[in-house]
Amino acid sequence: MSKFSVAAHTRRAAKNKLKLRAFLRKLGQSKIQLNRYAKQADKEVWQEIDCLDCANCCKKMTPTYTKKDINRIAKHLNMTYQQYFDKYLYIDSNKDIINRKTPCQFLGKDHKCTIYKIRPDDCRGFPHTNRKDIRYQVQEKTYANNLTYCPATLVFVEKMQAAVAGKL
Numbered sequence: 001m002s003k004f005s006v007a008a009h010t011r012r013a014a015k016n017k018l019k020l021r022a023f024l025r026k027l028g029q030s031k032i033q034l035n036r037y038a039k040q041a042d043k044e045v046w047q048e049i050d051c052l053d054c055a056n057c058c059k060k061m062t063p064t065y066t067k068k069d070i071n072r073i074a075k076h077l078n079m080t081y082q083q084y085f086d087k088y089l090y091i092d093s094n095k096d097i098i099n100r101k102t103p104c105q106f107l108g109k110d111h112k113c114t115i116y117k118i119r120p121d122d123c124r125g126f127p128h129t130n131r132k133d134i135r136y137q138v139q140e141k142t143y144a145n146n147l148t149y150c151p152a153t154l155v156f157v158e159k160m161q162a163a164v165a166g167k168l
Helices: 005-030 034-046 056-060 066-076 081-088 121-127 134-139 143-148 149-165
Strands: 088-090 098-100
Touching: 005 143, 005 149, 034 098, 034 134, 034 143, 066 081, 066 088, 066 121, 088 149, 134 143
Parallel strands: none
Antiparallel strands: 088 098
């Protein structure tokens, strides 16, 4: 049995969103060396969270595709770049290439990605809790934007908050 429920996560994220976003703003402006805390928080997150119990990232979000991602996936599907792009993707107002719709066309009924081995790089790195550029992720609001969608992001931010309590 899962150690969390998506519904409980959603309620907790909604309840604490403003406080956690305020914490992330302060964290991004701080002089604290974040990588040490982030490494430990990331390790602890995966003791609590199993992405296959959730798949909200695939259900409610879309990755940002690179041209390399598109070429790789299109080739796998025996499509041209343009055929794949026209069928599944568009360029948003930020000039990012993203899925036309959610849930993702590659999300299987078992919450598993049907193109897992060739998935986009953005999916491969999600939820970006083990990156070397943690401060950049904080400053770019990656975690703040993902709090209400991703249980792993919520738990990661909460663990970071507990780890640096009293240091900000």
